[in-house]
Amino acid sequence: MDLENQKRIKDLAETHGNENVVVVLGGAEAEASGLAAETVTAGDPTFAGPLAGVQLGLSVYHITEEALKETFDADVYEEQVGMMEMVLPVEEIAAEMSQFRG
Amino acid sequence: MxxxxxxxxxxxxxxxxxxxxxxxxxxxxxxxxxxxxxxxxxxxxxxxxxxxxxxxxxxxxxxxxxxxxxxxxxxxxxxxxxxxxxxxxxxxxxxxxxxxxxxxxxxxxxxxxxxxxxxxxxxxxxxxxxxxxxxxxxxxxxxxxxxxxxxxxxxxxxxxxxxxxxxxxxxxxxxxxxxxxxxxxxxxxxxxxxxxxxxxxxxxxxxxxxxxxxxxxxxxxxxxxxxxxxxxxxxxxxxxxxxxxxxxxxxxxxxxxxxxxxxxxxxxxxxxxxxxxxxxxxxxxxxxxxxxxxxxxxxxxxxxxxxxxxxxxxxENDGVSPIVNTDIIGRLNVGAGSSPQAVTSALVSEPLKAVGRKITDIDRYSAEMQNPEITKPAGAGDVPEANFKMIGALAVKEGQLERKELMNFVKNHGMPGFALTQGHIPSGVPYLGHGRDAIMNGDINSFMVIGKGSLFLGRMTNLFDGISTVVEKNPGVHGSSQNQAAAFDKDEARRLVAKAMQDVAARLAGSENE
Incomplete structure (x- = not known):
């Protein structure tokens, strides 16, 4: 994950409390989404950024996961995400993401 | 013009x-x-x-x-x-x-x-x-x-x-x-x-x-x-x-x-x-x-x-080389939004719709042409393929393509990425050479060049950027386009009127001096 984004997420978690922050990913690929999820839960696996060795344990979902999808207004979701849902490997992403949630 | x-x-x-x-x-x-x-x-x-x-x-x-x-x-x-x-x-x-x-x-x-x-x-x-x-x-x-x-x-x-x-x-x-x-x-x-x-x-x-x-x-x-x-x-x-x-x-x-x-x-x-x-x-x-x-x-x-x-x-139009059809310009205006759907609509379907064309009417799309062998190991996926899928998915949403034809659209209207990840280099234009030749050889009639940019990297705005246009077969200098013929006539008429007015002005000036 981009080092600047790691810093922003760390700052947000410190300001609002880990339990009050949900990270929503929009990446196009399962492996990269998994890496991002790992970074905000168990810490930066590349040990390059501000989250290296920092276990925030944040809630993290990909925008195409069912659990998140059902919280949106269906029309808004269709307008904003419907096309990408058709394009992305949704099931592969969901399987990857589930590994990083207890 | x-x-x-x-x-x-x-x-x-x-x-x-x-x-x-x-x-x-x-x-x-x-x-x-x-x-x-x-x-x-x-x-x-x-x-x-x-x-x-x-x-x-x-x-x-x-x-x-x-x-x-x-x-x-x-x-x-x-x-x-x-x-x-x-x-x-x-x-x-x-x-x-x-x-x-x-x-x-x-x-x-x-x-x-x-x-x-x-x-x-x-x-x-x-x-x-x-x-x-x-x-x-x-x-x-x-x-x-x-x-x-x-x-x-x-x-x-x-x-x-x-x-x-x-x-x-x-x-x-x-x-x-x-x-x-x-x-x-x-x-x-x-x-x-x-x-x-x-x-x-x-x-x-x-x-x-x-x-x-x-x-x-x-x-x-x-x-x-x-x-x-x-x-x-x-x-x-x-x-x-x-x-x-x-x-x-x-x-x-x-x-x-x-x-x-x-x-x-x-x-x-x-x-x-x-x-x-x-x-x-x-x-x-x-x-x-x-x-x-x-x-x-x-x-x-x-x-x-x-x-x-x-x-x-x-x-200038030589009657032979492919034209840049600037009647078709995809504009990602400030108010357009930055969801992939909004971006693809603004850059692809809306400018085509404005001239009565469909997404499937354009033979090839050249978007971000990064070599996937470079980007996939880095977690960025196959960028051009993702673009072609998005364009195809938009065609499905707009009823121009059947859902089951999505991957065929990607194959037939896209191409593998072959450009180095040098920022601006992959931005649609790497296909200008091949696309020009494909049009000149009669293999295709048109392609759309799409450029996209991540402006947030400069920390001035969170906006996304993009612009597109279509390059297509030249109808000929005096070709079948009535618009072009009409434009030529109008220009000629303007020139004749201007000359006549100059002549009148010169005569009036002459008579004042007498």
Whole structure:
């Protein structure tokens, strides 16, 4: 994950409390989404950024996961995400993401 | 007014393994004393032959088409057959010729080379059909000892061949960081690689002396402390390659700048302000080895070992060359939104709808043409394929395509990515050469060029950017287009009326004087 984004997420978690922050990913690929999820839960696996060795344990979902999808207004979701849902490997992403949630 | 046409396009590479340490990723590794990275990098470097034979590079310089590339087995870096360094659209420079060109680009005595290097490089320049106009002055050589002294004082960056010092790029000012040795190295690289691309237009029979405007659209900025990014790469390149009739300026827009430049060039010509516009871009030093950590971790070569350049000419309608149909311009306006759906609609379906066309009417799409072999190991996926899927998915949503046909659309209207991840380089325009030929050969009738840019990287706005237009078969100067015929008649009528009024005014003036 981009080092600047790691810093922003760390700052947000410190300001609002880990339990009050949900990270929503929009990446196009399962492996990269998994890496991002790992970074905000168990810490930066590349040990390059501000989250290296920092276990925030944040809630993290990909925008195409069912659990998140059902919280949106269906029309808004269709307008904003419907096309990408058709394009992305949704099931592969969901399987990857589930590994990083207890 | 008649549409402007794409007259020619050139694509060039320069293999610069010893420049990789100047890239952003290696620079960060150096700051962290990450010696392990540099040890691994050495093992991941490719030879010049490997770079020449690499199929995406062969596609970029025009020796194979994107369709032929798509039929080749992957990984491409393992399936390379012997190939030529010169292609239909350009060539691949070995590092020695690139360093020589860097010196030829130097107007302020900032590049110094050793006498041995100059003696070796001059015959190479003389043997190159387009670079033979340049000869390095042996009288200006500098000894390696003097070079080391400048580097120790942090006043110069080294030019090395296989680790051996052969030259330096000096700082251009003692205190101004905008003219530091590193920035001068980056900017002279833009000028040298841009000039190389421009000269390869000449190799295709284009006359550069009657170009009257040059747009440079890379991602670097030249200027000093008082005007960082003031410019002007365009005129520097124009001067170097003999565009003596041209003026010009730099256009910036992150990765979208080349597509913006295509639209600008077409508009300048169609509007009559200029007759023959060259768009040119040099390469980005910072992008060398950008994803090399991921490549090396997967036992791949460091594929980002070249600087890329391109140039193309947009001119007045010759009745033959493909037209830039500026009636179709996809605009990602400030209010357009930045969801992928909003972006794709604004860039693809809305401009087509406005002229009564469908997404499926355009034969090929050329969006962000990054080589997937470079981006996939880095977690960025197959960028062009993702774009074609998005365009196809939009066609499904708009009822122009059946859902089950989505992947066929990707195959038939897209193509594999073959451009280096040099920021602006993949931005839609790498297909101008192949697409122009495909139209001229009658294989396709049209293609859309799409550029996209991530403006948030500059920290001025969170907006996303993009622009698109369509290049298509020329209907002929006086072809079937009634609009063109009508426009011609209107212009003629205006001219006749103006002349008649001048005559009347002259007669009235004459009678007053009597």
């Amino acid at each position: 008649s549409f402007a046409v794409v007259k020619a396009a050139s694509y060039t590479l320069a293999h610069t393994p010893d420049f990789i340490p100047f890239g952003s990723t290696p620079t960060t590794a150096k700051a962290r004393n990450d010696y392990e990275y540099f040890d691994t990098l050495k093992k991941g470097l490719r030879s010049f032959e490997d770079v020449v034979n690499y199929p995406p590079n062969q596609c970029y310089i025009g020796n194979i088409t994107p369709q032929q590339l798509g039929e080749m087995a992957q990984p491409w870096y393992q399936s390379a057959a012997p190939a030529e360094r010169t292609g239909k659209y350009g060539d691949i420079l070995p590092q020695e010729e690139f360093f020589a060109l860097l010196k030829a680009s130097d107007a302020f005595d900032l590049v110094a080379l050793t006498p041995e290097f100059i003696a070796s490089a001059n015959p190479k320049l003389a043997a190159h059909p387009q670079l033979k106009r340049f000869t390095l002055d042996a009288g200006k050589a500098m000894s390696a000892i003097d070079m080391h002294a400048m580097m120790e004082g942090h006043k110069a960056e080294p030019l090395t061949m296989n680790g051996e010092l052969v030259g330096i790029v000096k700082q251009a000012h003692d205190e101004d960081e905008n003219l530091s040795a590193h920035i001068m190295l980056e900017n002279l690289t833009v000028k040298a690689t841009g000039a190389h691309a421009a000269l390869m237009l000449e190799a295709q029979g284009q006359d550069l002396s009657d170009i009257d405007y040059v747009i440079e659209c890379s991602e670097e900025a030249c200027g000093d402390i008082n005007q960082r990014g003031g410019g002007n790469f365009a005129k520097a390149i124009a001067e170097m390659v003999g565009c003596s009739s041209a003026t010009g300026s730099d256009l910036r827009g992150f990765c979208a700048a080349p597509a913006h430049s295509l639209v600008h060039a077409a508009a300048l010509v169609k509007g009559g302000a200029f007759r023959k516009v060259m768009v040119v871009a040099g390469g980005a030093v910072a992008k060398l080895g950008m994803n090399s950590r991921e490549h090396l971790a997967k036992d791949m070569p460091a594929l980002e070992d070249c600087l890329a350049g391109f140039a193309f000419i947009v001119g």
